[in-house]
Each structure stands twice: as structure tokens, then as C-alpha cells.
Amino acid sequence: MQEFQFNPVTFPPEAEETRANVRAFLADELKNGGFKPRANCWVAGDTGFSERCGAAGFIGMTWPKEYGGHERSALERYVVIEEMLAAGAPVGAHWVVDRQSGPQLIAHSTPEICKQILPRVTEGKSYFAIGMSEPDSGSDLASVRTRATKVEGGWRITGTKVWTSYAHMADYIILLARSAPLEDDRHAGLTQFIIDMSKDGVSTSPIKNLHGGGDFNEVVFDAYFQPDGWTVGGEGNGWKMVTGELAYERSGPERFLSTYTLLREFVRTVGDNPDAASARAVGRMVSHLSALRHMSTSIAGMLEEGLSPNLEAAVVKDLGNKLEKEIPEIVRLLAPRETGFDSREDYEQALAISVLEAPSFALRGGTREILRGIIAKGLGLR
């Protein structure tokens, strides 16, 4: 049985300085009407907000300065994103590139590509999406059928991606495609391509979510020409790249803070002298949040050390999704409201968004069932 490691980390003094800076930035934003706090805010994109984040130095925190980054520690970056999420800030546009695509380019593409792409990213002016799922490939990602065929000087790519968040705003997509025929090892023959969305042969159309809004899209590649050299990790290493991103993708505070603003507004709603049931409910949710934050920051520390804590990340995501889905179910019984998406009261609006968007929490980034399979494997059960 593999032991879970959640060694505690101590935030360095500079991380606490960063925290003060982010709080001041967010307070200013709120004062100036820069954004309206929203539950599940990391699916809400606002390019103006992203540009202001870039100007303030909050994007690409850990990246090399030659790419526009700030060469700070993973824990300082962690502080930035958790403060943004707790405030309900619209970080969606730059979220994917800041979290995983940027680090993937830096680790697994070329300095030329990084120099060309990343400076604008750190300014909050250029965005990414990740093209993984397909109409017939959801949890079974290795079955993707988007096909890259070798041609002179590059590849021709044909296929369809779905649920691609932010494709409509993205300048680039990291695309997982089959670049060699399917053989016994189904994880072989896959490549991650860096796709320039401004070129011909790729089109994006929105897929509306259940309340008519949302951030995801269908992206169709029709004989798209991809020049040689623009890959993450090189030809045939796609699966390794995908699994290498998982700890980044699954361990962050966005996996347990999606309904934090609802909890906060619930505390405001029940006031300074809550009944025992409400006080206990708050205490319980806080105890879960605190434990999750401890685990999540511990993973940030491990990532900084160059480890790949995929198993621990699965634990954080599964438990975190469970909590963020549970929060609306708990508070609605203690402070009941009939509410709609158009509700103007903060608590009611957070409740409406949380209830309506909760079904996505344990699907995006790996379903609950897949995560538990990974954990079971780590326990030695498969």
C-alpha cells in the first residue's frame, strides 16, 4: 500500500507579503467595481480583469523572467490563486495557462516557443485552452480519435474536441491527438500539439451549459496544418504529458473553493449569533476546508520540490469536490430561499449559481469515479 504524504509546509515571509499585495489589489478592484464576486469564479473570464492581474504581476508567478514570469515560489503563486478564488474574482480567462499550460510549455517545449508565447500570457492578454475530451472519449481519454497525419513540414489534424473551456477566447490550444495508429499499448502514439487558433482549419462553437451560460465549446479541426516542432513533450509522448499535468490540475484550491463565496455569504446571512445548527454547520464546513487547504498546500510544496504527487492530488480533488457540492445542500436547509439566477441578493445569487453549477464540479478535471479508481490503485487494489 502506497502511503499518502501530506507533509506540512510553512509559507515563507515573502508569501505573506504577496498575500497582502493581492488583498490590496482585490480591495481596490471591488472598490472600483472591477468585478462582482461570483461563486465558481474560475469559469468566469474577464479579459480586462486578466490584464489588470497581469499588470500587477499575478500571472506566471513561478516562470522565468525571460518569458515575462516573476520567478517566485509555488507557494507564492498558491497564495495569489487562493486569494483570487476566495474573493470570487473572474480569473477564468488566464486560469488554464497559468495553472498548467504555461508550466508545461516551459518544461516540455522549446525556449523559442516560450519566448514567443508566454510574455503576452503574463500580461494577461493571451489565453489557452486544453483540448482533451471528444464526443466519444470522456473518462477514457486514451481513446481519442482526433488524428494527426504526418505531411511534409508538419501534420494534418482532423477531429472534434468537446467541453473545451475557454476555446472561444483562447489564442492557443494544447491538443491531444493520435499521431500514430492504435496498437496494443493504447497510451502510445499520442501527441500534445500547441495549436495556434488564429490559423485556418480550426473553428469553435459554444456549448451552452444547463443554465444557458458557461465557458465550454466544441472545437473542430478540419485538415488543420500544424508545423513541425510545435509540441509539448515531442511526438508520441502525449500520454506522459497528460498524466504529468494531473497533479497541477487536480490539487489546487479551485477544487474545494468553488462554493466558498456561498459559505461566506451564509455566515453573513446567519449573523453574529447563529443558532446551534447553523453554527455547527459552519464549524463542520470550516473543518473540512481547513483540512483540504492543508493537503493542497502540502502538494504545492511537493510540486515545488519537483515531485509528482498524483495520488495525493486525486485525494484533494475527490474530497474537495465532495465538499463544494455539499455546501449548497447544507446551507439551503438552514437559510432557505427560493432563488433564481437573476437574484440580486449576494447569498441568493451564490446559492443559485452553486446549485446550478455543482453538477460540473466532480466531472471537470477527472470524474469522481476515475479519481477513486486512481486512489484504489494507489492503495494496491487493482
Place this chain on the structure above:
Amino acid sequence: MTSAAQDDQNELRDILLATAGKLFEDLSTHEVIQAAETGTWPTDLWNALEETGIPLALVPEDQGGAGLPFADAMAVLRLSGTHAVPVPLAETLLATSVLSDAGLPVPEGPLSIAPVNESDRLTLTKNGTQDGDGWSLSGTATRVPWSRQVGYMAVVAMAGTNKMVACVPTSGLATAPGSNLAAEPRDTVTFDAHSLPAEAVAPASPGSAGDRLYELGALVRSVQLAGALHRVLIVAVEYVNERKQFGRPLGKFQAIQQQLALLACEVAAAGAAVDSAVDAAHTQNARFHIAIAKARAGEAVGYVAETGHQVHGAIGFTQEYKLHHSTKRLWSWRDEFGAETTWQEQIGQSVAAGGADTLWPLLTSS
């Protein structure tokens, strides 16, 4: 601390845990735990433990103890929870802290503490007006752990409005035996103007272990819970990999895998909450983090014990199989020093008192 000093410290802890682990493995056996349930004191186990100095881990070296880092002592205690070690190690660690913080001598042997319920009020009155005059201790302490099997208890009592600590020998006390679900002694002890010499009593200064007895009690139980939760996971994984039905190990069935994955998540979350509380035990936010640890670890017990039993089938419900040593302790310890609701309510009230916008700063304060 420099990183070299930190490495040395980690190495010392590893050696300590290896020693304690071997000792528990060898001497806290199924038979020993079973015999303890019917009142047989595990002499060999306790003596071996004393030889390591672990019971005096928290007593400073200049007071005759081992003066170990608090986190190391808690790591050993967690391991004792994993091995369902049937001796009052948690209580002894607590009692020695209470006594040494108050500047009182620490007796040898296993110790206990009282009161363990916040509603139990014990009072001390002076027998005379001179400095050297002794004291009388009165009141009833319920559910006192192990009182039948220890020589002394560290008792926290009020002398008027002053909180005091007394070192009380157990001989001659009126004790009504009781037990918890794991058959660990939990006795009702009545102090009927029990006479104590002046030198056995001292003030519990603010912030001392005596002053914080209840929350530190919640902390040590949380640490034990984390250990016992981990044990259920280990035992369950081991069992489902061995036990075959329908021609394959139970662990190959997705239904079992999904349950054990969630069980593992609960164990991890409880462990993380407990780690935070141990780290914060001597900071300004100690009570908040201890409340979180007791609430989170206590909550994990429900699913972990239930699922642990479910995947075992009927064998887990027998005395001959080891699982119940852990689950019965889990079901007991989650209720001692405050069930989840007690601590959840305290967290909730303190959050509410601060207001919605102080919750996030509170969660992120170190």
C-alpha cells in the same frame, strides 16, 4: 531552525518512531489487547515503554524527563493509536505536562487526569491560613480514564476563582468503575474532602497545560483517532487483497475499490487536520486548530469504521479478528473530550462572532 538541524531532528524522530513501532508490534499483540479488555494490566508493555522514556517525553530534561519536541511525542502517540496500545499513554503525557507546567514533581508510572468533562467541577479549599497548610479536594469527576490502574492523577480544580493543579494519589479514593466501548477504564471518582499536602498543589497559570486541559485532551484524542483511522485502512486493504469471492480478491471489485478510496480520503483528511493542530498546539490559534482536528477526525470515524466493517463481512464482527480493537476505540474516542458537534459549534460561533469577512483571514492565518 537550519536545514541541517531540521535533518537531525527528523532523523531522531525516525529512530524514535522505529523504536516505538517495534515495541508496539511486539508487545501490543492481539492477546494483550484482548486481555486488557477484561482488566489485565499489560505489565511487560508498560515497563518496556517506560524504559524508552516515552511516557516522560513532554517533561523538560531539567525536571527529569526526556524533553522531546511536542510533535515527536504526538507522532509516537499516533502510532500507539495505530496499534491500539492498551495503556494510558495519552493520559500520562497529558498529566506529566499538567504537572510539570505547574512546577509540581512528576511521579513515576502511568498517570491520569481529571476532570475530562467540562461540566465536572472540582474544588479545592485550604485547610488552614498558613502557607504550609494543606488542601481539601471535593467533587465528582466522571469518566476518568484508567483511574483504577494508575498511581496518581493530575487534577485541575478551582480554589475560589483560581485554577489550580493538584497531584492526587489514587489510593483510598472512592471509585465506581466504568468503561468505554473499547472496555478502556472510564471511572467515576469522588473526592470527599480529600486531604492533600501543600506541596501537591500549585496554580495553573494561564496558557499552561492545566489551564488548557480540555482542549489538550481533545488534541491527544484526535492524534489517537488519526492513528486508529489509519489502522482501519491498512487492515481493510490487507483483507480485501487476500479474501477471494467469485474467484477473485474482493479488492478487484469496483464497488469495493470505490468504498476504500473514499475511506482512504477520510483518513487522509483527518490526518491532515490533526497535523495542523499538532503544529499549532502552542500558538495563538491553537484552540481553533484543535477544534478543527477533533471535529474532522471525529467525523471521519463514522464512514471509516462503518466501511471497514462492511468490506470485512462477518469476520470483522468477531472478537477473534483484530478490526474491533481499532473500531471500538474510534467509536469511543470520537465522543471523548467533546464530540464533533461540540467543537463544530465552537468553530461556528467564533467565525460568526468575527463576521463573514474574517473567515478567510482566519482560515489562512498560520
